[in-house]
Amino acid sequence: MVTVTRNKLVYITYSILDARGMVVEQHDIPVGFVHGANSGILPAIESAVAGRKVGDRVEITLAPEEGYGLRDESLVFVEELDNVPPQFRRVGAEVLFENESGETKAFYVTSIEDGKLRLDGNPSLAGQSVTCLVNVMDIRDATPEEIRNGRPLDAAQGTMH
Secondary structure, eight states: OOOOOTTEEEEEEEEEEOTTSOEEEEEEEEEEEETTSOOSSOHHHHHHHTTOOTTOEEEEEEOTTTTTOOOOGGGEEEEEGGGSOGGGOSTTOEEEEEOTTSOEEEEEEEEEETTEEEEEOSOTTTTOOEEEEEEEEEEEEOOHHHHHHTSOSSSOOOOOO
């Protein structure tokens, strides 16, 4: 029986639940990664599936530092509503900002009150523990190129990070 070990290509599906047990993210299409090859998968997930076989289901609770990170209050700011274009004047609106290096960062409108709009660039689950339900769907030997890349060569497979 094949188990998850170093340099095996592993396909998983997963769900992420918040502290209330509500599903906040779900991936029913298998995500592939090469175990132990710097694949970009969360280290806690990679450790949890080690030694598992196809059909196994693993439940992992991630502290904020292992999952979406701690909240960074420097990513929260308040702007006068009159200074904000109308299309962004609603809770949940996504606003993309670009820095001097050309990198973009998404911020979300989280509240509007007293003529002020609050923007937050933290992930919605930052500062929270989450539970991951991971299903091992397939395991095979990775090719040398897949080992170098840390992921499968077929299609554009995402990674959990």
